[in-house]
Amino acid sequence: MSTEVAIKQSSDAARTQHVPANIRMASLRAIYIIWYRDILRYWRDRWRLGASLAQPLLFLIVFGSGLSSSLKGSTSFGASGGLSYIQFMYPGIIGMAILFTAIFGAMSIVWDREFGFLKEVLVAPIDRSSVAIGKALGGTTQAMIQGLILLVLAPFVGVKLSVLTVLTLIPLAAVLAFGLSSFGVALASTMKSMQGFQVVMNFLMMPMFFLSGALFPLSGLPGWMTVLTRLDPASYGIDPLRRVVLSQSGLPSAVIDKLGLTINGQVLPIMLEAGIMLAFGIVMLAIAVVSFKRRD
Amino acid sequence: MTELETAIQAHGLVKRYGELEAVRGIDLEVQGGEIFGFLGPNGAGKSTTISILCTLLTPTAGTARVAGIDVMQDPAGVRQRIGLVFQDPSLDDQLTGRENLEFHAFIYSVPASIRRRRIDEMLELLQLTERAGSQVRTFSGGMKRRLEIARGMLHEPQILFLDEPTLGLDPQTRQSIWNHLNELRSRKGITIFMTTHYMDEAEYCDRIAIIDRGKIVALGTPDQLKAMVGGDVVTMTSSQPEAAAREITELLGVTPSRQNGTLRMEVADGKAFVPRLVRELIAPVDTVTLRRPSLDDVFVKLTGHAIRDEEAGTKDQMRMMGRAWMGRRR
Numbered sequence: 315m316s317t318e319v320a321i322k323q324s325s326d327a328a329r330t331q332h333v334p335a336n337i338r339m340a341s342l343r344a345i346y347i348i349w350y351r352d353i354l355r356y357w358r359d360r361w362r363l364g365a366s367l368a369q370p371l372l373f374l375i376v377f378g379s380g381l382s383s384s385l386k387g388s389t390s391f392g393a394s395g396g397l398s399y400i401q402f403m404y405p406g407i408i409g410m411a412i413l414f415t416a417i418f419g420a421m422s423i424v425w426d427r428e429f430g431f432l433k434e435v436l437v438a439p440i441d442r443s444s445v446a447i448g449k450a451l452g453g454t455t456q457a458m459i460q461g462l463i464l465l466v467l468a469p470f471v472g473v474k475l476s477v478l479t480v481l482t483l484i485p486l487a488a489v490l491a492f493g494l495s496s497f498g499v500a501l502a503s504t505m506k507s508m509q510g511f512q513v514v515m516n517f518l519m520m521p522m523f524f525l526s527g528a529l530f531p532l533s534g535l536p537g538w539m540t541v542l543t544r545l546d547p548a549s550y551g552i553d554p555l556r557r558v559v560l561s562q563s564g565l566p567s568a569v570i571d572k573l574g575l576t577i578n579g580q581v582l583p584i585m586l587e588a589g590i591m592l593a594f595g596i597v598m599l600a601i602a603v604v605s606f607k608r609r610d
Numbered sequence: 611m612t613e614l615e616t617a618i619q620a621h622g623l624v625k626r627y628g629e630l631e632a633v634r635g636i637d638l639e640v641q642g643g644e645i646f647g648f649l650g651p652n653g654a655g656k657s658t659t660i661s662i663l664c665t666l667l668t669p670t671a672g673t674a675r676v677a678g679i680d681v682m683q684d685p686a687g688v689r690q691r692i693g694l695v696f697q698d699p700s701l702d703d704q705l706t707g708r709e710n711l712e713f714h715a716f717i718y719s720v721p722a723s724i725r726r727r728r729i730d731e732m733l734e735l736l737q738l739t740e741r742a743g744s745q746v747r748t749f750s751g752g753m754k755r756r757l758e759i760a761r762g763m764l765h766e767p768q769i770l771f772l773d774e775p776t777l778g779l780d781p782q783t784r785q786s787i788w789n790h791l792n793e794l795r796s797r798k799g800i801t802i803f804m805t806t807h808y809m810d811e812a813e814y815c816d817r818i819a820i821i822d823r824g825k826i827v828a829l830g831t832p833d834q835l836k837a838m839v840g841g842d843v844v845t846m847t848s849s850q851p852e853a854a855a856r857e858i859t860e861l862l863g864v865t866p867s868r869q870n871g872t873l874r875m876e877v878a879d880g881k882a883f884v885p886r887l888v889r890e891l892i893a894p895v896d897t898v899t900l901r902r903p904s905l906d907d908v909f910v911k912l913t914g915h916a917i918r919d920e921e922a923g924t925k926d927q928m929r930m931m932g933r934a935w936m937g938r939r940r
Contacts, residue, residue: 347716351713426702433698439718440717
């Protein structure tokens with residue numbers, strides 16, 4: 315009996331020795347399948363897909379067209395090189411779609427917890443960090459798909475997009491999607507019930523959207539609002555999208571700078587903004603990982 | 611897969627939640643290849659104990675080895691070697707049956723070369739092949755349970771843990787789940803550890819531990835436990851129950867217990883006792899029944915109270931309603 319135990323223990327010891335490579339592979343597999351499940355559910359849920367496209371369309375067509383006509387004479391739009399409000403708003407609406415889809419996608423963790431599936435994931439012999447990473451990547455991908463679908467609308471709002479512009483937009487949108495999706499996972503990892511979800515919707519996502527510069531330029535605002543808009547991470551993801559889209563439409567860069575995000579009057583380079591967004595995402599993901607590892 | 615000599619060993623398990631002691635010193639040993647039942651009313655500590663053994667909870671005191679591995683030292687090692695079927699549903703019902711199994715195969719590192727074969731085999735074994743491509747939300751309660759069992763078996767665990775696997779299912783479905791579990795055991799040589807509060811179900815187990823208020827009050831085969839009652843159970847009704855009870859005590863040397871108009875007695879040899887009862891009683895004998903003791907009788911004898919479904923049933927009812935609701939909803 316005792317020798318048997320000894321044998322068992324030594325074989326366990328042997329097993330733990332080549333575990334590092336195994337664990338890395340197991341984690342990658344787990345990240346992949348958690349991501350894949352999210353994408354599968356996203357495609358399967360056609361209603362949600364349709365509904366989540368309806369909202370940006372409504373904003374763009376109704377809100378955008380309406381404001382466009384009343385703003386025609388205003389200095390920042392009508393006078394500045396023939397830019398219409400709807401053109402200004404278009405990249406912001408792409409940002410909005412990414413914002414909502416990313417956070418919603420990641421927050422499906424709360425849903426999984428409510429309906430028991432999260433238990434199946436959490437008891438598996440995998441590193442908990444794969445759960446957070448898989449979910450963040452799932453949200454990122456869904457948000458990217460949503461954003462890319464909206465690019466198709468460019469001709470309808472009078473925005474010309476070249477292949478190069480689209481290729482520049484993709485990584486910028488991806489960084490935004492990743493940052494917000496990680497934010498969603500971090501939130502969801504601390505949330506126990508669906509009730510919290512409503513709170514997040516009303517008191518976080520909507521303010522983040524309104525303060526992000528998706529709907530109006532972030533210049534010349536009252537002081538308190540200037541501060542809040544600069545604290546909104548989404549601002550740093552939407553501004554680069556707008557710069558790229560507007561520069562394509564032949565607007566002078568002085569006008570674009572005037573409409574864009576500034577800190578202390580300084581225009582931020584696109585790469586810096588993307589860097590800020592990426593850093594935000596990584597920090598949020600780290601918080602999510604810690605939070606997942608801690609809970610029993 | 612090698613059959614383990616000792617699948618589960620637990621010594622002095624205690625789990626305290628503040629003032630409340632949910633588990634109060636549990637010792638048990640489960641042999642490899644056994645179907646071991648954990649029987650007791652709701653709140654007796656069954657789920658807590660099973661959660662400790664599955665490494666989902668850490669015990670306040672005590673030790674446990676599952677599949678030869680210490681649950682405290684290497685929880686991931688334990689989890690790789692056990693299959694789990696939870697009390698509450700844990701399937702993704704927007705995915706198909708097969709997709710649920712694929713997900714499991716990935717997170718449990720089932721090698722790609724055998725993944726498909728293993729999934730097919732489990733679907734076949736639990737008779738889900740035909741519906742494998744349908745979304746789980748279209749499944750009946752019994753099918754969902756079977757899918758969860760298939761999923762728990764997918765990474766070839768040595769021990770399958772099931773927490774109230776038949777809760778909320780109708781009798782035929784419960785029967786079919788049991789047939790499947792028996793077949794799994796004989797085909798795969800797996801050890802099964804399960805909790806239940808259905809007395810009739812516990813009879814399918816090789817051995818049973820009866821748990822009440824956080825302690826094991828009896829442990830043995832169903833027959834051994836029933837033998838603790840002391841033979842057979844005879845009940846009779848009479849239009850003069852007082853007289854009948856007195857006569858039974860005086861003439862036959864057995865003290866019956868009275869419930870309403872029914873007299874109930876435990877006797878060593880029921881077959882010989884019934885003719886004597888009918889012959890010697892002067893008071894009228896209206897009906898007589900003779901039966902082997904059930905586990906209900908054992909439980910009553912050991913704990914002084916009955917396991918009644920309605921007693922702690924509100925939680926279950928809510929759970930069942932929850933299941934029905936979710937089935938409709940998604």
